[in-house]
Amino acid sequence: xxxxxxxxxxxxxxxxxxxxxxxxxxxxxxxxxxxxxxxxxxxxxxxxxxxxxxxxxxxxxxxxxxxxxxxxxxxxxxxxxxxxxxxxxxxxxxxxxxxxxxxxxxxxxxxxxxxxxxxxxxxxxxxxxxxxxxxxxxxxxxxxxxxxxxxxxxxxxxxxxxxxxxxxxxxxxxxxxxxxxx
Numbered sequence: 001x002x003x004x005x006x007x008x009x010x011x012x013x014x015x016x017x018x019x020x021x022x023x024x025x026x027x028x029x030x031x032x033x034x035x036x037x038x039x040x041x042x043x044x045x046x047x048x049x050x051x052x053x054x055x056x057x058x059x060x061x062x063x064x065x066x067x068x069x070x071x072x073x074x075x076x077x078x079x080x081x082x083x084x085x086x087x088x089x090x091x092x093x094x095x096x097x098x099x100x101x102x103x104x105x106x107x108x109x110x111x112x113x114x115x116x117x118x119x120x121x122x123x124x125x126x127x128x129x130x131x132x133x134x135x136x137x138x139x140x141x142x143x144x145x146x147x148x149x150x151x152x153x154x155x156x157x158x159x160x161x162x163x164x165x166x167x168x169x170x171x172x173x174x175x176x177x178x179x180x181x182x
Contacts, residue, residue: 032088032135034068034128036155041066044119048157051105051117054167058117058158068121068128068153071135073144080142087138095131100124106154107166114166118154128153 036044045063052060076084101123107114121128132151140146 032070032073034070034131036066036068044155044157047105047119051157051169054169055117055158057162057164058160060158061156066155066157068155070128070132070151071139071147073139076144080144083142084139084144087142088135091131091134091138094134095127098124098127100128102155105157105169109163111166113163115160115163116156117158117160117166118156121153121155125153 041063044066048060051058073084100121103120103122106118106120108116108118129151132153136146
C-alpha cells in the first residue's frame with residue numbers, strides 16, 4: 001500500500017473505507033465512499049491551494065472531506081441505515097488494495113458551465129465500477145433505487161453556487177498513482 005510516484009512508494013497510514021455521514025433530524029445522508037488517506041488528502045489539498053488563485057467563486061472541499069463518492073443516497077430513514085450498513089460492510093471486504101491514477105482536472109456538468117470541480121481518475125476505474133455494481137445490487141435488496149446515470153469515479157475538489165467557465169488547469173496536476181485500499 002502506498003502512493004506511487006515514478007518507481008518510489010511510501011506507505012499510506014490510514015486505509016480507505018466505506019462510511020455513512022450522519023445528519024440530524026432522524027435521518028442520515030447516505031454516502032458510501034472511498035475515504036482518502038491523509039497522504040492523498042495532503043496532495044489534493046496542495047492542489048486546491050494552487051487552484052484558489054486560478055479558479056474563483058468556489059467553495060473548496062476541506063482536507064478531511066476528500067473522498068470518492070461511490071453512490072449518493074440523499075436522506076435515508078433511520079431504520080434503513082442499519083440494513084445499509086450490513087450491506088456495505090461485506091462489499092468493502094471483497095476488494096484488495098488497488099491503484100488509482102489521477103487523470104485530469106475537470107468540471108461537471110462541463111467546463112463551459114462548471115459547477116463541480118473534480119479530478120477524474122484513470123487507472124482503478126474498473127475496480128471502482130465493480131464496487132459500485134456490488135453496492136447497487138446490495139442496496140437494491142433494502143429498497144434503495146438503482147442509479148440511472150453512469151457511474152463516473154472522481155474526487156470532488158470544490159463546488160460553485162452558479163455555473164461559470166472553467167479555466168485551463170492542466171499544468172497543476174501531476175499524473176500520480178495512488179493506492180486506495182478498501
